[in-house]
Amino acid sequence: MILDLxxxxxxxxxxxxxxxxxCQWIRKxxxxxxxxxxxxxxxxxxxxxxxxxxxxxxxxxxxxxxVETDYGHVxxxxxxxxxxxxxxxxxxxxxxxxxVEEVRRCGGIAVPCHPGRTRVGMVAHxxxxxxxxxxxxxEVLNGGSRGTENDEAGHLAEEYGYRGIGGSDAHIVSHIGxxxxxxxxxxxxxxxxxxxxxxxxYRALRPA
Amino acid sequence: MSPRRYEDVEFGEDLPEVSPDVGMENxxxxxxATGMLGSRxxxxxxxxxxxxxxxxVPGIMSQGLLVAAIHAWAPGCQVAFVDTVFRAPxxxxxxxxxxxxxxxxxxxxxxxxxxxxxxNEVGETRVMGTAxxxx
Amino acid sequence: MAMSVEELRSRYAGMVFDSVEVEALxxxxxxxxxxxxxxxxxxxxxGHADFQAPVNFTTKYHGARMxxxxxxxxxxxxxxxxGKAVAWHAPIRAGDTLTARSRLYDIYEKTGRSGVMxxxxxxxxxxxxxxxxxxxxxxxxxxxxxxx
Numbered sequence: 319m320i321l322d323l324x325x326x327x328x329x330x331x332x333x334x335x336x337x338x339x340x341c342q343w344i345r346k347x348x349x350x351x352x353x354x355x356x357x358x359x360x361x362x363x364x365x366x367x368x369x370x371x372x373x374x375x376x377x378x379x380x381x382x383x384x385v386e387t388d389y390g391h392v393x394x395x396x397x398x399x400x401x402x403x404x405x406x407x408x409x410x411x412x413x414x415x416x417x418v419e420e421v422r423r424c425g426g427i428a429v430p431c432h433p434g435r436t437r438v439g440m441v442a443h444x445x446x447x448x449x450x451x452x453x454x455x456x457e458v459l460n461g462g463s464r465g466t467e468n469d470e471a472g473h474l475a476e477e478y479g480y481r482g483i484g485g486s487d488a489h490i491v492s493h494i495g496x497x498x499x500x501x502x503x504x505x506x507x508x509x510x511x512x513x514x515x516x517x518x519x520y521r522a523l524r525p526a
Numbered sequence: 527m528s529p530r531r532y533e534d535v536e537f538g539e540d541l542p543e544v545s546p547d548v549g550m551e552n553x554x555x556x557x558x559a560t561g562m563l564g565s566r567x568x569x570x571x572x573x574x575x576x577x578x579x580x581x582x583v584p585g586i587m588s589q590g591l592l593v594a595a596i597h598a599w600a601p602g603c604q605v606a607f608v609d610t611v612f613r614a615p616x617x618x619x620x621x622x623x624x625x626x627x628x629x630x631x632x633x634x635x636x637x638x639x640x641x642x643x644x645x646n647e648v649g650e651t652r653v654m655g656t657a658x659x660x661x
Numbered sequence: 662m663a664m665s666v667e668e669l670r671s672r673y674a675g676m677v678f679d680s681v682e683v684e685a686l687x688x689x690x691x692x693x694x695x696x697x698x699x700x701x702x703x704x705x706x707x708g709h710a711d712f713q714a715p716v717n718f719t720t721k722y723h724g725a726r727m728x729x730x731x732x733x734x735x736x737x738x739x740x741x742x743x744g745k746a747v748a749w750h751a752p753i754r755a756g757d758t759l760t761a762r763s764r765l766y767d768i769y770e771k772t773g774r775s776g777v778m779x780x781x782x783x784x785x786x787x788x789x790x791x792x793x794x795x796x797x798x799x800x801x802x803x804x805x806x807x808x809x
Contacts, residue, residue, distance in 0.1 A: 331771075339630050343629060346537055346538040347538060359771065360771065410771055410772045436774045437775070438774060462651070489654065490629070491630070491641055492643075547698060552696055555692060556692070556693065556696035559692025559693045560692075560721040561721065585745065586720040587696065589717050590693065590717055591698060593699075593716055594694070597699060597704070598698075601700075601701050604716075605716040607747065607748050608747050609744070609746035610746075611744040612742060612744050
Protein backbone atom coordinates (compact mmCIF):
# COMPACT_ATOMS: atom_id res chain seq x y z
CA MET A 319 0.00 0.00 0.00
CA ILE A 320 1.35 3.39 -0.97
CA LEU A 321 0.41 6.56 0.90
CA ASP A 322 1.60 10.10 0.27
CA LEU A 323 2.04 11.27 3.85
CA UNK A 324 2.60 15.01 3.52
CA UNK A 325 0.23 17.39 1.71
CA UNK A 326 -1.61 20.64 2.29
CA UNK A 327 -5.07 21.81 1.29
CA UNK A 328 -6.75 25.22 1.24
CA UNK A 329 -6.99 24.87 5.02
CA UNK A 330 -3.31 25.85 5.09
CA UNK A 331 -2.46 29.51 4.53
CA UNK A 332 -0.09 28.83 1.65
CA UNK A 333 -1.96 26.13 -0.26
CA UNK A 334 -4.59 26.54 -2.96
CA UNK A 335 -5.36 22.86 -3.45
CA UNK A 336 -8.85 21.53 -2.86
CA UNK A 337 -8.99 17.98 -1.53
CA UNK A 338 -11.44 16.81 -4.18
CA UNK A 339 -9.07 18.06 -6.88
CA UNK A 340 -6.26 16.00 -5.33
CA CYS A 341 -8.52 12.95 -5.65
CA GLN A 342 -9.46 13.79 -9.24
CA TRP A 343 -5.81 14.35 -10.11
CA ILE A 344 -4.71 11.00 -8.66
CA ARG A 345 -7.35 9.18 -10.67
CA LYS A 346 -6.94 11.21 -13.87
CA UNK A 347 -3.18 10.71 -13.89
CA UNK A 348 -3.50 7.14 -12.69
CA UNK A 349 -1.00 7.80 -9.92
CA UNK A 350 0.06 4.63 -8.14
CA UNK A 351 -0.94 5.77 -4.66
CA UNK A 352 -3.74 4.46 -2.49
CA UNK A 353 -4.28 7.53 -0.37
CA UNK A 354 -2.75 10.58 1.19
CA UNK A 355 -2.46 12.54 4.41
CA UNK A 356 -3.35 16.20 4.85
CA UNK A 357 -0.91 17.86 7.23
CA UNK A 358 -2.20 21.41 7.58
CA UNK A 359 0.24 23.99 8.88
CA UNK A 360 0.08 24.83 12.58
CA UNK A 361 -3.38 23.39 13.09
CA UNK A 362 -5.47 20.28 13.07
CA UNK A 363 -8.55 20.28 10.89
CA UNK A 364 -11.06 18.56 13.13
CA UNK A 365 -14.07 19.67 11.08
CA UNK A 366 -13.65 18.33 7.56
CA UNK A 367 -15.18 14.97 6.78
CA UNK A 368 -13.55 13.40 3.74
CA UNK A 369 -15.39 10.08 3.89
CA UNK A 370 -17.64 10.89 0.91
CA UNK A 371 -14.52 11.64 -1.16
CA UNK A 372 -12.87 8.45 0.06
CA UNK A 373 -15.91 6.49 -1.11
CA UNK A 374 -16.22 8.29 -4.43
CA UNK A 375 -12.58 7.98 -5.41
CA UNK A 376 -11.57 4.82 -3.55
CA UNK A 377 -8.76 6.59 -1.72
CA UNK A 378 -7.73 6.71 1.92
CA UNK A 379 -7.65 10.32 3.17
CA UNK A 380 -6.03 10.84 6.53
CA UNK A 381 -5.80 14.00 8.61
CA UNK A 382 -2.58 15.05 10.31
CA UNK A 383 -0.75 18.27 11.12
CA UNK A 384 2.57 20.01 10.51
CA VAL A 385 3.79 21.92 13.55
CA GLU A 386 6.83 24.15 13.97
CA THR A 387 9.52 23.44 16.55
CA ASP A 388 12.97 24.54 17.60
CA TYR A 389 14.35 21.67 15.45
CA GLY A 390 12.23 22.49 12.41
CA HIS A 391 8.88 21.35 11.13
CA VAL A 392 7.31 18.12 12.35
CA UNK A 393 4.47 16.02 10.97
CA UNK A 394 2.08 14.77 13.62
CA UNK A 395 -0.06 11.70 12.99
CA UNK A 396 -2.83 10.49 15.27
CA UNK A 397 -4.01 13.89 16.47
CA UNK A 398 -6.78 13.72 19.06
CA UNK A 399 -8.42 16.00 21.60
CA UNK A 400 -5.85 15.20 24.29
CA UNK A 401 -3.03 16.14 21.95
CA UNK A 402 -4.65 19.40 20.88
CA UNK A 403 -4.96 20.28 24.57
CA UNK A 404 -1.39 19.22 25.32
CA UNK A 405 0.37 21.90 23.27
CA UNK A 406 -0.48 24.90 21.12
CA UNK A 407 -0.33 23.78 17.49
CA UNK A 408 -0.28 27.40 16.29
CA UNK A 409 3.03 28.29 17.98
CA UNK A 410 6.17 28.49 15.86
CA UNK A 411 8.63 27.79 18.67
CA UNK A 412 7.51 24.52 20.17
CA UNK A 413 10.31 22.45 21.72
CA UNK A 414 10.74 19.29 19.63
CA UNK A 415 11.28 17.23 22.77
CA UNK A 416 7.89 18.38 24.10
CA UNK A 417 6.13 17.61 20.83
CA VAL A 418 7.67 14.14 20.55
CA GLU A 419 6.85 13.31 24.15
CA GLU A 420 3.31 14.68 24.18
CA VAL A 421 2.39 13.19 20.84
CA ARG A 422 3.58 9.79 21.99
CA ARG A 423 1.76 10.13 25.33
CA CYS A 424 -1.44 10.90 23.43
CA GLY A 425 -1.07 7.86 21.19
CA GLY A 426 0.36 9.47 18.05
CA ILE A 427 3.74 9.78 16.41
CA ALA A 428 5.82 12.85 15.55
CA VAL A 429 7.90 12.74 12.36
CA PRO A 430 10.35 15.59 11.63
CA CYS A 431 9.90 16.57 7.98
CA HIS A 432 12.20 17.92 5.27
CA PRO A 433 15.15 17.49 7.65
CA GLY A 434 17.70 18.71 5.12
CA ARG A 435 16.03 22.08 4.65
CA THR A 436 17.73 25.15 6.04
CA ARG A 437 16.44 26.22 9.46
CA VAL A 438 13.15 24.31 9.23
CA GLY A 439 14.78 20.89 8.95
CA MET A 440 16.41 19.06 11.84
CA VAL A 441 19.77 18.11 10.26
CA ALA A 442 21.57 21.35 11.07
CA HIS A 443 19.96 21.55 14.49
CA UNK A 444 21.08 18.00 15.35
CA UNK A 445 24.62 18.79 14.27
CA UNK A 446 24.64 21.93 16.39
CA UNK A 447 22.75 20.74 19.48
CA UNK A 448 22.59 16.96 19.32
CA UNK A 449 19.73 14.59 18.67
CA UNK A 450 16.41 14.59 20.47
CA UNK A 451 15.32 11.56 22.40
CA UNK A 452 12.20 9.83 21.17
CA UNK A 453 12.54 10.59 17.47
CA UNK A 454 12.26 7.31 15.58
CA UNK A 455 11.02 8.28 12.13
CA UNK A 456 11.89 11.17 9.82
CA GLU A 457 10.78 12.21 6.35
CA VAL A 458 13.64 11.18 4.07
CA LEU A 459 11.92 12.02 0.79
CA ASN A 460 10.16 15.36 0.49
CA GLY A 461 8.72 16.54 -2.82
CA GLY A 462 9.65 20.16 -2.18
CA SER A 463 13.31 19.52 -1.47
CA ARG A 464 16.06 21.23 -3.40
CA GLY A 465 19.61 20.24 -4.16
CA THR A 466 20.95 17.71 -1.69
CA GLU A 467 18.30 18.21 0.99
CA ASN A 468 16.83 14.72 0.65
CA ASP A 469 20.33 13.19 0.62
CA GLU A 470 21.10 14.97 3.89
CA ALA A 471 17.89 13.59 5.38
CA GLY A 472 18.91 10.10 4.27
CA HIS A 473 22.33 10.46 5.85
CA LEU A 474 20.75 11.60 9.11
CA ALA A 475 18.45 8.58 9.08
CA GLU A 476 21.43 6.26 8.53
CA GLU A 477 23.51 7.92 11.21
CA TYR A 478 20.82 7.74 13.91
CA GLY A 479 18.94 4.65 12.76
CA TYR A 480 15.71 6.50 12.01
CA ARG A 481 13.09 4.90 9.80
CA GLY A 482 12.13 6.98 6.77
CA ILE A 483 8.88 8.07 5.16
CA GLY A 484 8.13 10.03 2.00
CA GLY A 485 5.65 12.79 1.26
CA SER A 486 5.08 15.24 -1.56
CA ASP A 487 4.59 18.37 0.55
CA ALA A 488 2.12 19.39 -2.14
CA HIS A 489 0.63 22.86 -1.95
CA ILE A 490 -0.91 22.73 -5.41
CA VAL A 491 -2.92 19.91 -6.92
CA SER A 492 -0.43 18.73 -9.50
CA HIS A 493 2.31 18.19 -6.92
CA ILE A 494 0.63 15.32 -5.09
CA GLY A 495 2.18 11.89 -5.60
CA UNK A 496 5.75 13.08 -6.12
CA UNK A 497 6.98 11.24 -3.03
CA UNK A 498 5.23 8.66 -0.89
CA UNK A 499 5.64 5.74 1.50
CA UNK A 500 5.21 2.06 0.68
CA UNK A 501 3.76 -0.03 3.50
CA UNK A 502 4.06 -3.81 3.58
CA UNK A 503 0.68 -4.18 5.29
CA UNK A 504 -2.60 -2.50 4.34
CA UNK A 505 -3.64 0.57 6.27
CA UNK A 506 -7.25 1.64 6.67
CA UNK A 507 -7.24 4.25 9.40
CA UNK A 508 -5.10 6.84 11.13
CA UNK A 509 -4.69 4.43 14.07
CA UNK A 510 -3.29 1.77 11.74
CA UNK A 511 -0.98 4.34 10.18
CA UNK A 512 0.37 5.38 13.58
CA UNK A 513 0.89 1.76 14.54
CA UNK A 514 2.71 1.02 11.30
CA UNK A 515 4.93 4.07 11.66
CA UNK A 516 5.78 3.00 15.21
CA UNK A 517 6.67 -0.57 14.25
CA UNK A 518 8.28 -0.44 10.81
CA UNK A 519 7.63 -2.28 7.57
CA TYR A 520 7.70 0.69 5.20
CA ARG A 521 10.01 2.68 2.96
CA ALA A 522 10.01 6.02 1.19
CA LEU A 523 9.72 6.06 -2.59
CA ARG A 524 9.00 8.17 -5.63
CA PRO A 525 5.87 6.56 -7.07
CA ALA A 526 5.89 8.00 -10.58
CA MET B 527 -4.72 30.30 -32.31
CA SER B 528 -8.47 30.30 -31.96
CA PRO B 529 -10.18 30.89 -28.60
CA ARG B 530 -10.67 27.84 -26.43
CA ARG B 531 -14.16 26.88 -25.39
CA TYR B 532 -14.81 25.89 -21.79
CA GLU B 533 -16.44 22.66 -22.96
CA ASP B 534 -13.28 21.62 -24.78
CA VAL B 535 -11.02 21.94 -21.75
CA GLU B 536 -10.35 18.77 -19.81
CA PHE B 537 -9.42 18.37 -16.17
CA GLY B 538 -5.74 17.42 -16.11
CA GLU B 539 -5.00 19.04 -19.47
CA ASP B 540 -1.43 20.28 -19.79
CA LEU B 541 -0.96 23.71 -21.29
CA PRO B 542 1.87 23.92 -23.82
CA GLU B 543 5.21 24.28 -22.05
CA VAL B 544 6.88 27.65 -22.60
CA SER B 545 10.60 28.48 -22.54
CA PRO B 546 10.47 32.11 -21.48
CA ASP B 547 13.08 34.70 -22.33
CA VAL B 548 14.74 35.67 -19.05
CA GLY B 549 17.91 36.91 -20.71
CA MET B 550 19.44 40.11 -19.39
CA GLU B 551 18.29 42.19 -22.35
CA ASN B 552 14.65 41.19 -21.91
CA UNK B 553 14.76 41.59 -18.14
CA UNK B 554 16.10 45.13 -18.72
CA UNK B 555 13.12 45.75 -21.00
CA UNK B 556 10.76 44.65 -18.24
CA UNK B 557 12.56 46.68 -15.59
CA UNK B 558 12.36 49.84 -17.67
CA ALA B 559 8.64 49.28 -18.34
CA THR B 560 7.93 48.88 -14.64
CA GLY B 561 10.44 51.21 -13.06
CA MET B 562 12.01 48.30 -11.16
CA LEU B 563 15.56 49.43 -11.75
CA GLY B 564 17.23 47.64 -8.84
CA SER B 565 20.71 46.32 -9.55
CA ARG B 566 19.73 42.88 -8.22
CA UNK B 567 17.62 42.52 -11.37
CA UNK B 568 19.86 44.24 -13.87
CA UNK B 569 23.49 43.51 -13.04
CA UNK B 570 25.03 40.12 -12.21
CA UNK B 571 28.04 41.53 -10.38
CA UNK B 572 26.03 43.91 -8.22
CA UNK B 573 23.54 41.15 -7.46
CA UNK B 574 26.43 38.98 -6.24
CA UNK B 575 27.50 41.81 -3.96
CA UNK B 576 24.02 41.60 -2.42
CA UNK B 577 24.61 37.93 -1.68
CA UNK B 578 22.64 36.54 -4.63
CA UNK B 579 24.13 33.92 -6.96
CA UNK B 580 23.58 36.32 -9.88
CA UNK B 581 20.91 38.75 -11.06
CA UNK B 582 17.36 37.55 -10.44
CA VAL B 583 14.17 37.89 -12.47
CA PRO B 584 11.65 40.23 -10.77
CA GLY B 585 8.90 38.21 -9.12
CA ILE B 586 6.18 40.08 -10.96
CA MET B 587 7.87 39.33 -14.27
CA SER B 588 7.84 35.61 -13.51
CA GLN B 589 4.14 35.98 -12.73
CA GLY B 590 3.70 37.78 -16.06
CA LEU B 591 5.47 34.96 -17.90
CA LEU B 592 2.91 32.51 -16.51
CA VAL B 593 -0.02 34.77 -17.40
CA ALA B 594 1.31 35.05 -20.95
CA ALA B 595 1.53 31.24 -21.14
CA ILE B 596 -2.18 31.07 -20.25
CA HIS B 597 -3.08 33.66 -22.91
CA ALA B 598 -1.07 31.73 -25.49
CA TRP B 599 -3.08 28.61 -24.67
CA ALA B 600 -6.46 30.34 -24.61
CA PRO B 601 -6.44 33.59 -26.58
CA GLY B 602 -9.24 35.85 -25.47
CA CYS B 603 -9.62 34.26 -22.04
CA GLN B 604 -9.76 36.37 -18.93
CA VAL B 605 -7.36 35.58 -16.12
CA ALA B 606 -9.57 36.51 -13.17
CA PHE B 607 -7.07 35.69 -10.46
CA VAL B 608 -3.42 34.77 -10.30
CA ASP B 609 -1.40 33.99 -7.20
CA THR B 610 2.27 33.12 -7.31
CA VAL B 611 4.73 32.25 -4.58
CA PHE B 612 8.37 33.05 -5.18
CA ARG B 613 9.91 29.95 -3.63
CA ALA B 614 13.46 30.51 -4.81
CA PRO B 615 15.24 33.03 -7.04
CA UNK B 616 14.74 32.65 -10.77
CA UNK B 617 18.07 33.61 -12.30
CA UNK B 618 18.54 36.02 -15.18
CA UNK B 619 20.16 34.33 -18.21
CA UNK B 620 18.96 30.91 -17.02
CA UNK B 621 16.79 28.56 -19.09
CA UNK B 622 13.62 27.86 -17.11
CA UNK B 623 10.36 26.31 -18.23
CA UNK B 624 6.84 27.55 -17.55
CA UNK B 625 4.42 24.71 -16.91
CA UNK B 626 0.69 24.83 -16.34
CA UNK B 627 -2.07 22.29 -16.01
CA UNK B 628 -5.85 22.43 -15.50
CA UNK B 629 -6.69 21.22 -12.00
CA UNK B 630 -10.33 22.19 -11.57
CA UNK B 631 -13.40 23.06 -13.63
CA UNK B 632 -16.32 25.08 -12.33
CA UNK B 633 -19.20 24.48 -14.74
CA UNK B 634 -21.46 27.11 -13.20
CA UNK B 635 -18.94 29.95 -13.44
CA UNK B 636 -17.29 28.51 -16.58
CA UNK B 637 -13.98 28.96 -14.87
CA UNK B 638 -10.96 26.69 -14.71
CA UNK B 639 -8.23 26.53 -12.09
CA UNK B 640 -4.71 26.15 -13.36
CA UNK B 641 -1.60 25.09 -11.47
CA UNK B 642 1.42 27.14 -12.46
CA UNK B 643 5.11 26.40 -11.99
CA UNK B 644 8.40 27.70 -13.27
CA UNK B 645 11.18 25.15 -12.96
CA ASN B 646 14.89 25.62 -13.48
CA GLU B 647 17.22 23.51 -15.63
CA VAL B 648 17.33 20.71 -13.04
CA GLY B 649 13.58 20.64 -12.55
CA GLU B 650 13.48 22.48 -9.22
CA THR B 651 10.42 24.65 -8.65
CA ARG B 652 11.35 28.33 -8.45
CA VAL B 653 7.91 29.88 -8.78
CA MET B 654 4.63 28.17 -7.97
CA GLY B 655 1.05 29.31 -8.08
CA THR B 656 -2.45 29.04 -9.38
CA ALA B 657 -4.72 30.99 -11.65
CA UNK B 658 -8.47 31.19 -12.15
CA UNK B 659 -9.39 31.64 -15.79
CA UNK B 660 -12.72 32.49 -17.38
CA UNK B 661 -13.31 30.92 -20.77
CA MET C 662 10.18 44.78 23.55
CA ALA C 663 8.81 43.98 20.11
CA MET C 664 5.04 43.95 19.67
CA SER C 665 3.44 40.53 19.45
CA VAL C 666 1.75 39.42 16.25
CA GLU C 667 -1.61 39.71 18.00
CA GLU C 668 -0.85 43.31 18.98
CA LEU C 669 0.31 44.15 15.47
CA ARG C 670 -2.79 42.59 13.98
CA SER C 671 -5.22 44.36 16.28
CA ARG C 672 -3.50 47.70 15.79
CA TYR C 673 -2.80 47.69 12.06
CA ALA C 674 -4.74 45.01 10.19
CA GLY C 675 -7.39 46.49 7.94
CA MET C 676 -6.31 50.10 8.38
CA VAL C 677 -6.06 52.11 5.15
CA PHE C 678 -2.78 54.00 5.48
CA ASP C 679 -2.02 55.25 2.01
CA SER C 680 -3.71 56.49 -1.15
CA VAL C 681 -2.01 57.47 -4.39
CA GLU C 682 -3.03 58.22 -7.95
CA VAL C 683 -1.24 56.58 -10.87
CA GLU C 684 -1.71 56.71 -14.62
CA ALA C 685 -1.70 53.58 -16.74
CA LEU C 686 0.48 54.44 -19.73
CA UNK C 687 0.16 52.55 -23.01
CA UNK C 688 3.91 52.21 -23.53
CA UNK C 689 4.37 50.74 -20.05
CA UNK C 690 1.53 48.30 -20.65
CA UNK C 691 3.09 47.19 -23.92
CA UNK C 692 6.59 47.00 -22.41
CA UNK C 693 5.32 44.90 -19.50
CA UNK C 694 3.40 42.54 -21.77
CA UNK C 695 5.99 42.05 -24.49
CA UNK C 696 8.80 41.40 -22.00
CA UNK C 697 6.63 38.69 -20.47
CA UNK C 698 6.26 37.02 -23.86
CA UNK C 699 2.65 38.04 -24.31
CA UNK C 700 1.19 37.03 -27.67
CA UNK C 701 -2.40 38.25 -27.32
CA UNK C 702 -2.77 41.61 -29.16
CA UNK C 703 -5.25 42.78 -26.52
CA UNK C 704 -2.17 43.35 -24.38
CA UNK C 705 0.51 44.23 -26.91
CA UNK C 706 -1.20 46.34 -29.57
CA UNK C 707 -2.41 49.80 -28.48
CA GLY C 708 -4.42 49.92 -31.70
CA HIS C 709 -6.46 46.85 -30.75
CA ALA C 710 -10.10 47.65 -30.01
CA ASP C 711 -9.87 45.89 -26.63
CA PHE C 712 -6.34 47.01 -25.69
CA GLN C 713 -5.87 46.76 -21.92
CA ALA C 714 -3.32 46.06 -19.21
CA PRO C 715 -2.49 42.42 -18.40
CA VAL C 716 -4.05 41.12 -15.20
CA ASN C 717 -0.95 41.66 -13.06
CA PHE C 718 0.10 45.03 -14.47
CA THR C 719 -0.95 46.69 -11.20
CA THR C 720 1.74 44.74 -9.33
CA LYS C 721 4.25 47.27 -10.62
CA TYR C 722 2.79 50.11 -8.57
CA HIS C 723 3.81 51.09 -5.07
CA GLY C 724 2.12 53.52 -2.74
CA ALA C 725 3.85 56.45 -1.11
CA ARG C 726 4.28 54.29 1.99
CA MET C 727 4.86 50.58 2.27
CA UNK C 728 3.59 50.47 5.86
CA UNK C 729 1.68 52.76 8.25
CA UNK C 730 3.76 55.70 9.50
CA UNK C 731 3.82 54.50 13.09
CA UNK C 732 4.57 50.85 12.25
CA UNK C 733 7.51 49.62 14.37
CA UNK C 734 10.93 50.19 12.79
CA UNK C 735 13.03 47.42 11.29
CA UNK C 736 15.91 47.14 8.83
CA UNK C 737 14.41 47.11 5.35
CA UNK C 738 17.16 44.73 4.18
CA UNK C 739 15.43 41.99 6.17
CA UNK C 740 12.31 42.28 4.03
CA UNK C 741 11.75 39.94 1.08
CA UNK C 742 9.00 39.54 -1.48
CA UNK C 743 7.25 36.19 -0.96
CA GLY C 744 4.67 36.49 -3.68
CA LYS C 745 1.70 38.33 -5.05
CA ALA C 746 -1.93 37.54 -5.70
CA VAL C 747 -3.93 39.63 -8.13
CA ALA C 748 -7.67 39.68 -8.61
CA TRP C 749 -8.98 41.19 -11.85
CA HIS C 750 -12.25 43.11 -11.62
CA ALA C 751 -12.46 45.27 -14.76
CA PRO C 752 -10.21 46.28 -17.67
CA ILE C 753 -7.55 48.94 -17.18
CA ARG C 754 -7.30 51.05 -20.34
CA ALA C 755 -4.41 53.17 -21.54
CA GLY C 756 -4.59 56.60 -19.98
CA ASP C 757 -6.76 55.50 -17.06
CA THR C 758 -6.05 57.33 -13.83
CA LEU C 759 -6.21 54.86 -11.01
CA THR C 760 -6.54 55.50 -7.30
CA ALA C 761 -4.68 52.93 -5.22
CA ARG C 762 -5.51 52.54 -1.56
CA SER C 763 -3.21 50.49 0.65
CA ARG C 764 -3.98 48.59 3.81
CA LEU C 765 -2.32 45.88 5.83
CA TYR C 766 -4.70 43.06 5.09
CA ASP C 767 -3.16 40.41 7.33
CA ILE C 768 -0.24 39.86 9.67
CA TYR C 769 0.97 36.42 10.73
CA GLU C 770 4.10 34.54 11.66
CA LYS C 771 5.63 31.22 10.67
CA THR C 772 9.01 29.60 10.14
CA GLY C 773 10.71 28.76 6.86
CA ARG C 774 14.09 28.55 5.18
CA SER C 775 14.64 32.15 6.36
CA GLY C 776 13.99 31.22 10.00
CA VAL C 777 11.25 33.13 11.83
CA MET C 778 9.23 35.06 9.28
CA UNK C 779 6.70 37.78 9.96
CA UNK C 780 4.29 37.95 7.02
CA UNK C 781 2.80 41.33 6.21
CA UNK C 782 0.08 41.09 3.59
CA UNK C 783 -0.08 44.48 1.92
CA UNK C 784 -3.30 44.93 -0.06
CA UNK C 785 -3.67 47.59 -2.76
CA UNK C 786 -7.11 48.23 -4.19
CA UNK C 787 -7.18 50.05 -7.51
CA UNK C 788 -10.21 52.02 -8.71
CA UNK C 789 -10.64 53.94 -11.94
CA UNK C 790 -11.90 57.51 -12.36
CA UNK C 791 -15.50 56.24 -12.41
CA UNK C 792 -14.95 54.69 -8.99
CA UNK C 793 -15.03 51.12 -10.33
CA UNK C 794 -12.79 48.62 -8.59
CA UNK C 795 -10.44 47.29 -11.30
CA UNK C 796 -7.77 45.33 -9.48
CA UNK C 797 -6.78 44.07 -6.03
CA UNK C 798 -3.18 43.12 -5.34
CA UNK C 799 -2.13 41.21 -2.22
CA UNK C 800 1.61 41.48 -1.73
CA UNK C 801 3.06 39.03 0.78
CA UNK C 802 6.09 40.58 2.40
CA UNK C 803 8.30 38.57 4.69
CA UNK C 804 10.22 40.24 7.47
CA UNK C 805 13.02 37.77 8.18
CA UNK C 806 13.60 37.36 11.91
CA UNK C 807 10.37 39.14 12.78
CA UNK C 808 10.36 42.54 14.48
CA UNK C 809 13.06 41.60 17.08
